[in-house]
Amino acid sequence: MTDAVAEAHRRGWARVLATVVRITRDLDAAEDAVQDAFTAAVERWPAQGVPDDTTAWLTTVARNRALDAMRRERTLARKLPLLMVPTPAEPDEPDGLTDERLRLIFTCCHPALALPSRVALTLRLVCGVPTPDVARLFLVSQPTMAARLTRAKKKIQAAGIPYRVPAAHELPDRLPAVLAVVSLLLTEGHTASRGESLRQPELIRTATELAEVLAELMPDEAEVLGLLATVRLAAARGAGRLDDDGGLVLLSSQDRASWDRGLIADGCELAARAMRRTTPERAGPYALHAAIAAVHSEAPAYEATDWAQIVTLYGLLLRVAPSPVTELARVAAWSHVAGPAAALAEVTALAARPPLAGYHGLPAVRADLLRRLGRNAEAAASYREAAALTANAVERAFLLTQATQLVAE
Amino acid sequence: MKYMLMLFEPDTDWDTVPEAERTAALAEHEAFIAYLRGRGIEFSGEALRPSATATTLRPAGPGEDLLVTDGPYVELKENLAGYYVVEAADLDDAVEIARHCPTGTGTEIRPLWDAGT
Numbered sequence: 001m002t003d004a005v006a007e008a009h010r011r012g013w014a015r016v017l018a019t020v021v022r023i024t025r026d027l028d029a030a031e032d033a034v035q036d037a038f039t040a041a042v043e044r045w046p047a048q049g050v051p052d053d054t055t056a057w058l059t060t061v062a063r064n065r066a067l068d069a070m071r072r073e074r075t076l077a078r079k080l081p082l083l084m085v086p087t088p089a090e091p092d093e094p095d096g097l098t099d100e101r102l103r104l105i106f107t108c109c110h111p112a113l114a115l116p117s118r119v120a121l122t123l124r125l126v127c128g129v130p131t132p133d134v135a136r137l138f139l140v141s142q143p144t145m146a147a148r149l150t151r152a153k154k155k156i157q158a159a160g161i162p163y164r165v166p167a168a169h170e171l172p173d174r175l176p177a178v179l180a181v182v183s184l185l186l187t188e189g190h191t192a193s194r195g196e197s198l199r200q201p202e203l204i205r206t207a208t209e210l211a212e213v214l215a216e217l218m219p220d221e222a223e224v225l226g227l228l229a230t231v232r233l234a235a236a237r238g239a240g241r242l243d244d245d246g247g248l249v250l251l252s253s254q255d256r257a258s259w260d261r262g263l264i265a266d267g268c269e270l271a272a273r274a275m276r277r278t279t280p281e282r283a284g285p286y287a288l289h290a291a292i293a294a295v296h297s298e299a300p301a302y303e304a305t306d307w308a309q310i311v312t313l314y315g316l317l318l319r320v321a322p323s324p325v326t327e328l329a330r331v332a333a334w335s336h337v338a339g340p341a342a343a344l345a346e347v348t349a350l351a352a353r354p355p356l357a358g359y360h361g362l363p364a365v366r367a368d369l370l371r372r373l374g375r376n377a378e379a380a381a382s383y384r385e386a387a388a389l390t391a392n393a394v395e396r397a398f399l400l401t402q403a404t405q406l407v408a409e
Numbered sequence: 410m411k412y413m414l415m416l417f418e419p420d421t422d423w424d425t426v427p428e429a430e431r432t433a434a435l436a437e438h439e440a441f442i443a444y445l446r447g448r449g450i451e452f453s454g455e456a457l458r459p460s461a462t463a464t465t466l467r468p469a470g471p472g473e474d475l476l477v478t479d480g481p482y483v484e485l486k487e488n489l490a491g492y493y494v495v496e497a498a499d500l501d502d503a504v505e506i507a508r509h510c511p512t513g514t515g516t517e518i519r520p521l522w523d524a525g526t
Binding site: 081084086110112158159160161162166170 | 410412497498499500501503504520523
């Protein structure tokens with residue numbers, strides 16, 4: 001029976017909250033009412049049976065709780081202004097094109113909120129992850145996370161961030177703030193920046209669900225399709241990235257037979273659809289990332305990778321989203337076209353620039369190039385340098401093993 | 410909802426700026442004001458003299474008179490040079506209005522506390 005509640009939570013939390021928020025016009029009050037409704041479900045469903053439409057049941061209960069609370073509190077002075085719920089010019093399309101969840105997602109991911117706040121709000125309000133779990137996922141204390149959430153919710157209401165889905169012409173400005181949240185969840189899920197394990201499956205699942213919802217709601221947005229493609233391709237290759245002991249396996253050594261072919265086909269199809277909805281020159285970063293992942297996924301072997309294509313895609317990516325980390329990735333790919341010696345000179349030039357100082361990826365790429373040049377002692381030193389810079393235990397162990405093996409050779 | 414648009418720019422003494430530049434700057438603000446009037450937006454606003462003309466009162470200590478000091482409260486490379494208070498539907502609307510406002514190095518948008526609600 002708790003399974004039924006868990007399933008209802010997964011399917012319905014965001015819809016119920018998104019609806020109740022429109023009544024309370026207060027995020028905290030809505031959250032409390034929805035929480036109460038789920039508590040009621042845990043109490044009543046075992047005896048009364050699970051309702052046919054769990055989301056509708058929960059919405060009714062939550063709405064009544066919210067209305068009761070509002071009647072009780074009517075006499076109390078409000079400290080915060082109410083959430084800005086714009087009155088739509090026309091009622092919502094009857095075919096449900098405007099999904100309630102989208103309003104919630106775009107409000108939680110408003111660019112006027114800092115990225116960490118957007119991520120925390122999305123996990124808490126859109127995904128219904130309890131605050132202590134949000135805190136644990138980002139390795140901060142519960143009071144710190146609670147304070148971050150409170151501050152963010154207060155800003156939404158006090159600063160008048162509207163509870164609405166942006167118009168089509170606003171999407172290019174507003175979508176990146178949403179995609180950045182999903183992307184950060186995905187990246188952290190697959191390679192935790194800190195901690196003992198490499199992957200955090202809960203974050204991957206959350207990112208996947210969000211990307212699916214976005215693609216379902218905005219099926220023509222190239223960047224949304226690109227993000228979902230990246231989610232699918234990362235999942236397809238996820239198992240191959242870890243050995244039996246949970247250690248890291250590089251792309252070059254992965255057993256490609258362990259990759260999920262169904263997910264790869266799905267991901268490549270999505271990546272191609274994303275690129276068809278744009279042009280290579282105008283493609284956004286998520287469509288390009290997906291295209292790069294697709295080229296890797298379609299290669300029958302590491303040596304058979306179409307590196308020239310990957311270098312071209314990274315070049316396009318650098319034009320729309322310049323970043324030193326992407327430059328490093330481009331150089332790493334280019335080393336398979338131009339050779340490790342030429343690439344090493346580029347890496348040395350990159351190292352002289354401050355943004356990459358302290359980034360473990362730089363000495364790791366340098367180490368790989370030095371190893372391929374047979375300069376083993378220098379390569380081992382670079383691997384150790386990289387190991388000292390990463391805060392993830394699995395990555396550190398992998399880099400130190402590489403160093404040890406080189407010394408032994 | 411009322412928002413203040415705080416306009417930051419490098420300290421400028423508009424009295425000593427060449428006339429053509431001053432006229433151009435004023436024209437930008439006139440264009441913004443025309444935009445506000447065109448949309449029927451209630452507003453007010455003023456420009457400030459440079460921070461070198463500022464005087465700041467600071468607590469001198471418990472039981473002592475406030476100390477009068479020369480200069481702005483915080484010394485910055487860029488200072489508050491002027492402001493508008495506009496009536497906007499929500500933050501998105503305020504951002505849209507602020508995009509039309511001439512800006513030096515940055516425009517901070519702050520909701521005003523409404524004591525009436």
